[in-house]
Amino acid sequence: MQVDEANELVTCSMDDTLRYTNISKKQYSASDVVKMDFQPKSVSTAAGGLTLAVCIGQIVLLKDKKKDGKIYLYSVQGNTLKAEGQTLEAKGAITDMAYSNDGAYLAVIDDKKVATVYTVADGYSVKNEFYGHHAKPVTLAWSPDNEHFATGGMDMMVYVWTVSDSDQRIKLPDTHRLHHVSGLSWIDEHTLVTTAHDASIKQWTIKY
Structure with a gap:
């Protein structure tokens, strides 16, 4: 204290x-x-x-x-971090973020219920913004195909988003009834695993 x-x-x-x-x-x-x-x-x-x-x-x-709702970029130099002098603005306080597996995109979720994808090679310009959660999203994970990513929220919802089209989404409602999704992981590009505080692990088949 x-x-x-x-x-x-x-x-x-x-x-x-x-x-x-x-x-x-x-x-x-x-x-x-x-x-x-x-x-x-x-x-x-x-x-x-x-x-x-x-x-x-x-x-x-x-x-x-x-x-502050900002993303600070650093480079790894030996055993130290060096500030790149660049920050990215998000809509709200950031709850999770992850690079795509190929490093092409950075996905960020925040407490304003927005998911934002930035294009790394284009100076972290905004590729797309994604809306759908009714409560704060808290976890995200990239599909191995680098074209889709999943988000899970306090609204007990999971969405699978398409990077190139913010209107194309797959909704998995009540994935863990009465408990928010606490973790996401992909086995392959069509198989998503979710976890929650209901002490269960569920596997989902995703069809685009």
């Missing part, structure tokens, strides 16, 4: 949240709770309204209690 410059107690917990508590009032509201995508293990604060949360699987930087 930390105390920030606004005299708020900033805490992280196993409930996957950061909480900002007004010390003088000794209370917090729902608007002062920030949900993480992974369990936070440590938190620190800095001037300018910055909060850094170290989570299992990722590091999250918040500005004024919000994730």
Whole structure:
């Protein structure tokens, strides 16, 4: 836990949240709770309204209690990372991202329920944007054919998208009834596997 410059107690917990508590009032509201995508293990604060949360699987930087919705590009040079000086704008706080298997595209999903695909060779220009989820998507996976990718969300929906045509999509409703999809993986270009907190693994045949 930390105390920030606004005299708020900033805490992280196993409930996957950061909480900002007004010390003088000794209370917090729902608007002062920030949900993480992974369990936070440590938190620190800095001037300018910055909060850094170290989570299992990722590091999250918040500005004024919000994730900035930007993608930062780095190159690997030996044992270090070098900032490329380029950032990509997303619609909202990013929940997952992945390059296609051939490295041609970068797919990103965010809490505004948008999936965006960027073309790497064209300076990360936007190839397409995909809409359909009714709640935050939380996981994505590329098909081995590099022409399709799947997303799973808090709405218990799975969509399989076609990179070249944002209107062409396959919807798998209620893949895990009463539980959101927590993981996706492709066995081959026509076989998708989904997991959820219902303690089940399901295999789906995808026909385009």
